[in-house]
Amino acid sequence: MRTYKILDLFAGGGGFSTGFLNASHSHAKFEVTKAVEIDDDACNTLISHLGEDKVLKGDITCPLIKKEIVAECKEVDVIIGGPPCQTFSLIGPARSGKREVQDSLKNDSRNTLYRHFFDLVSEIKPRFVVFENVEGLLSKRFEDGLTEKEKMAIEVISEQLEDLGYFTRTIDGQGSGFKTLNSLDYGVSQKRRRVIIIANRHGIYNPIPLKKDLTKEVPTLLSTIGELPVLLPQINTNGMEKLKKIDVVLKNLDKCILSFLNNINELDRIYKNRPEINNEQFRLLKNYLNDSYLVTKNRKHNGLEFLKGFCEDYNKLAKQFNSSSEIPCNMTLHQSRKHNFRDVVIFSMMKQGSTSSGFMNQNSQDFDLLLDQLYPYDKNKHTDTYVKHSWDKPSNTILAHMQKDGLKFIHPNQPRTFTPYEAALIQSFPKNYDFCGGANSQYRQIGNAVPPLMSEAIAQGILMTLLNYDLEISK
Template sequence: MPNKIYNFIDLFCGAGGFAKGFEMSGKFKCIGGIDNKKAAVETHKLNFKDSISVQSDIRKLEPKQFHKLIGKQEVDVIIGGPPCPTFSTIGHAKIQSVNKDKGDCITEDPRNLLFMDYLKYVKYFNPKMFVMENVPQFLTKYKGETFKEVKKIIERDLPEYTIVEEVKVLNSVNYGVPQNRRRMILVGHLKGYNFKYPKITHWYKGSNFNINPNSDDIDVNTLKPHVNVKSAISDLPSITDNWRINECEYSQHKNLDSYQKLMRENTNSTVSNNICRMSNERAKKVFAHMKQGDIYMDLPKEVRQILPFREDIFKDRLKRLVLKNPSWTILAHIGMDGYMYIHPTELRTLSVREAARIQSFPDDFIFVGNQQETYMQVGNAVPPIMAKAIASSVYDCLEKNNVNVLSKTLV
């Protein structure tokens, strides 16, 4: 009997990094996505053939309407991350009032409604599980008071669900992504289910951002070494600053490592999204003085004067990547200038495809939009390979519950 494929919808879907990871697991199918950015929705639509990808403000699209758009299909899982600003401006006084009424601080800031709308979709569709991602600060804001109140809201509005008690911050580098990227992952499920976070598989020796393996009884010596920037980008097309040719041939076809083979699994000799922004001449003069790992303030003062910035604020305004290390976090700001992501050996910043590789998007995933839009889609995404690990844990949870239900029925 073939394994069941579970349907999921993707809220605040962006380009679809989270969804791509779920589909890469081979156990889930994306049947719908919602986002308010046109280019991101076009990207989502192109890459998820079974999805009805809708450009809309989720606050204006009722779950019932969306359900009709997706053909009234059953939804087993909901994934998504209400944008990071949610709750970022709630002060202590407001936090204390969260649980009083619906007319509380949640509705005072329109951004906070996005969190409430996520919960509204969960309530309407009644999925078996939901997975929410956000910045790690979500857990620690105001000494954890914000998160405590969020849990209270979920318990109040969704009493049939249990929130996994130990909400975790996962780092993508520990799952085979060539990037240190930490995200909070909150999982909710119907009562009676038992979810366990995915065990880590990779280790970046000496990193301050490793997950503590002791919590999973893991011997560090049994883990794979981290995937580095060299693995991520060295086989990609040879390009220059201000490259405008979208589809190009790979620079390397032999002696590919396991990460490169995985990324190229569904492509032939060429790959898309190789466009690269143009750096100004002053910036390139500064790049020439930077070694791998250098930041702006490592440079002599006379070099910094070529491209001056407020040095009390922009100490790492420029950063050159290191081939042997994973990248630091790819942020949406890469859509603005990319100076925090200078190529390890060339006088340019990263191309869209190079940034996508560092995020672990497979090469057959195509980004739609102008240069800034495609960079931002990459920077805003959940790394698919980390999402795949989460998806496998979600699947295990669903399947174990099915076995338990069947056992009780037979008894």
């Protein structure tokens, strides 16, 4: 068995490495020599999967750390990494030419990390380099592909690799060796576009990651997270009186609680045979919501005080309900974040696959007057703040921004946003992959990652190319 060694720079929570470790052949495999990362939680995640000796915690720009990397990784076959950089969004004025692009990459302080990646490549001289980046693609403008300027930036990066003695062309002989990959093509139930450049020092054509045959089964949210037990959110009762649109909530309290109740009844209908639904805790919770609705319908309540009491009682029942489910995974990862009551109502009322721009648009079939009135943000600035996903479709790109809020990631039928565990499964991390740190840090590590299945396709191509090359040479 041949073992090819990799160095993972800017390793995050280890998505890229995981894909490489999963690539396999009966005569060859990859092994991580070092994964370098600056963030404490991400390092702990890496340590728990790779072992302490494989993780180098530190700042790649620090000369001592760089020296250590070079000393310990002289023998690596492949350097992989996605340096966080502004490569694609910083290229200056619209008509900027190649020279400006080169200068921006070279001189802009925000591109420092990218330069350190190349320094290490030039010192270690691995056989293969995989450079991955995402900047710019997150922007809607680029959904249909790269802009001219982005292409130019990648060409400049490819040329820099060529100056270091690397061959960047892919086996189809096209262009300057970069590819934009969409994780959907690799069996990931998520739209996520990444730019990669594969380059090698042997002067051979670089492999193109092989797409999965998806004619039989296209991964959807249902196939990825549909089996997880129903999980209900806790409602945040702090500062309720200052919550934006609390006046609309209180004026329509009966309708708000009814929408929430309708959502719970829907879960009852759909999942009636599941143990967590067919039990006493769920019945108690449902009855409580029903009774509360009747009180509000008959206007026998005192507004805010009633709502606070309602949420507190609901929280206790939801906690009992959640703990009665058998969660077949790490409990800390499959925890819903707390939501405010207004958002829980919005989540309950939204249709699967709809967005807030739809429910606020009078010409849309998703238009809803109460939802329109509940929308708490400046409608002139953002309209697509809330996105409710569909069971029968893949997810939108899982973002590190989920650490701030998850409103663009509303569960298809539960009144909450995706848990870190759901986000990790959508990113195609193995079911037992754990992430260290608190929920925000977990969301960040997950959202930053290269989906392991996509990484595996990249790795598989490189593994075969290395093996074939070595067998040929040894003949």
